Amino acid sequence: MxxxxxxxxxxxxxxxxxxxxxxxxxxxxxxxxxxxxxxxxxxxxxxxxxxxxxxxxxxxxxxxxxxxxxxxxxxxxxxxxxxxxxxxxxxxFYDHLTGKEVLTYFARLKKVPKQQITDLLEQVGLTHAMNRAVKTYSKGMRQRLGLAQAFLxxxxxxxxxxxxxxxxxxxxxxxxxxxxxxxxxxxxxxxxxxxxxxxxxxxxxxxxxxxxxxxxxxxxxxxxxQAQLPVTIKTQGLNGALVTDERFGDFVVAADELKVPEEKNLEVVKQLLEMNNISNLQVLPADLxxxxxxxxxxxxxxxxxxxxxxxxxx
CATH class of the missing domain: 3.40.50.300 (P-loop containing nucleotide triphosphate hydrolases)
Incomplete structure (x- = not known):
């Protein structure tokens, strides 16, 4: 791109x-x-x-x-x-049509080769049901047929x-x-x-x-x-040493967990790695x-x- x-x-x-x-x-x-x-x-x-x-x-x-x-x-x-x-x-979809007939109808509208119909039904896991009427499909199967239609x-x-x-x-x-x-x-x-x-x-x-x-x-x-959301750092092996270490005072949220501003993340990780007994740490940015x-x-x-x-x- x-x-x-x-x-x-x-x-x-x-x-x-x-x-x-x-x-x-x-x-x-x-x-x-x-x-x-x-x-x-x-x-x-x-x-x-x-x-x-x-x-x-x-x-x-x-x-x-x-x-x-x-x-x-x-x-x-x-x-x-x-x-x-x-x-x-x-x-x-039209309930009385089969899955294959539904895709064939949309494929004609888009002038798509018939081979794509078979390939897409296989891709979404509906090959076994392609000759069954859509009215017999579960909600999940209808959704997968919808995906196949969208991918045509x-x-x-x-x-x-x-x-x-x-x-x-x-x-x-x-x-x-x-x-x-x-x-x-x-x-x-x-x-x-x-x-x-x-x-x-x-x-x-x-x-x-x-x-x-x-x-x-x-x-x-x-x-x-923009949101300035903190990074969560989870540690293992420190046995409560985080709580008593004044360097981390503002960041401690649990005995083995810190919430750190993103710009201080690297600095804090380096300090943690230098500590005795640390066996593991996990850095988790804010998720979606x-x-x-x-x-x-x-x-x-x-x-x-x-x-x-x-x-x-x-």
Missing amino acids: TTHSQPIVELTNVNKHYDKVKALQGINLKVMPGEVLGLFGHNGAGKTTMMKLILGIIKATSGTVNVLNADPISSQAFESRKHIGYLPENVS GQPKLLLLDEPTVGLDPIATQEFYQSVDKLKSTGASIILCSHVLPGVEQHIDKAIIISGGKPLAQGSLQELRQ EQVYQYYLSHEHLSQKPVNTTEETKA
Whole structure:
């Protein structure tokens, strides 16, 4: 990915109002080729509205939306839609069709070779059920069929709204492997989820929204830095020596645990490694869940979102 690439998705000063309801306010966003964006917020925050704008299902009240070099509601966007995959939060298919027939229908719409249907059914673990009616599928199986539909045509842009709902841990892991594989081919992905554990290693940057407004935006590292969240250091073998050592007084939260400002992390780790009896230590930066909770709880302070990665590097 180069800094000179054209954004796959670009939203500039976007607002969306429904009568008196301000669903989105002041959204600025760029998603570059091969980039995975995590879109986070509680129900009603405006996540699905943003997806609908990008898909061209609804029109922005003001601001500009550009997807694959076209306004998604314009006639020029017709061809580019073949390069977009979408998994809605609530997957719905014709119950009397088989899994294979459902994918065949969508493959014809996208003019995708039939071989992809078989490959995708195998990829999502539905080969055994491909000739069964969808009405016999469990919720997890329907979700996996939805994923296969979204992956059809190896899309340049993939929009996933709560994609792991109904998936067991193994299927969730396999889903993220598919996302990583698609990203490696240069596809851009917008991943909307309220299930945060396990997501952070698969995203390049995040945007957190609440009440339609952006609270924070950037890489996880940038969000941590702006929030000034401490690093947790867990130790083994010190037998309470942390508590009595005045160097660590302000940082001790338990007999074997410290919470240290990020800029002092290295200094403290060096001091710990010099201590007698230390047998192990673990350094844990704030995870996505902690970052998310911080911005929601400090919403009134979040006036300006962090710069996106591209703007920081520009």
